[in-house]
Amino acid sequence: MHATLSDIVADVAANSIEAGASRVAVDFSEVDGRIVLRVEDNGKGMDEATKARAFNPFFTEPGKHDKRKVGMGLPFVKQTCDACGGEVSLESEKGVGTTLVCTFQADSIDLPPVGDLAGAALSLFGFAGDFELVFSHRKGSESYSVSRLELMDAVGGFESAGSLALAREFLESQESSLTA
Numbered sequence: 001m002h003a004t005l006s007d008i009v010a011d012v013a014a015n016s017i018e019a020g021a022s023r024v025a026v027d028f029s030e031v032d033g034r035i036v037l038r039v040e041d042n043g044k045g046m047d048e049a050t051k052a053r054a055f056n057p058f059f060t061e062p063g064k065h066d067k068r069k070v071g072m073g074l075p076f077v078k079q080t081c082d083a084c085g086g087e088v089s090l091e092s093e094k095g096v097g098t099t100l101v102c103t104f105q106a107d108s109i110d111l112p113p114v115g116d117l118a119g120a121a122l123s124l125f126g127f128a129g130d131f132e133l134v135f136s137h138r139k140g141s142e143s144y145s146v147s148r149l150e151l152m153d154a155v156g157g158f159e160s161a162g163s164l165a166l167a168r169e170f171l172e173s174q175e176s177s178l179t180a
Contacts, residue, residue, distance in 0.1 A: 004115025006119065009039075010124060014127070017131060023133075029137075030106065034104065045094045046094060084111045089101045125167065144174040
């Protein structure tokens with residue numbers, strides 16, 4: 001089980017990056033008593049057989065994880081959505097990409113805390129590779145959106161502790177502007 005919704009964000013978006021996506025869009029929205037997470041990518045996508053098994057905890061894509069025969073990420077996401085009066089939908093096409101949408105009722109007693117969205121975004125931005133990731137968070141009428149490539153350019157990359165600290169500070173300022 002994921003301890004926070006930020007863990008779900010990080011897990012789902014990391015799958016997109018690992019699927020070879022050159023573009024990933026992560027949208028986390030807290031509006032009208034619902035929380036909606038939408039992750040869309042242009043990665044390798046799934047054929048119908050893989051898509052049909054994606055929520056099976058005893059399935060993981062062959063070759064994805066060495067020495068592991070189960071894939072608990074999406075089953076845990078679905079379990080959390082179900083427990084919180086929400087739902088999950090998965091659209092995917094081989095060679096085109098994947099879109100996962102998760103909804104949660106914000107007043108559900110079973111809803112995990114949101115957690116550290118700034119940290120989740122930073123961990124995703126820090127993945128190695130040539131890809132763009134746009135992270136957006138909307139809370140009520142306030143929102144922000146951050147592009148990985150623009151942030152990387154602004155802080156001088158993600159290789160040094162100083163650059164990571166600047167990126168973290170910026171992301172935290174964006175998050176705090178939503179809760180002020």
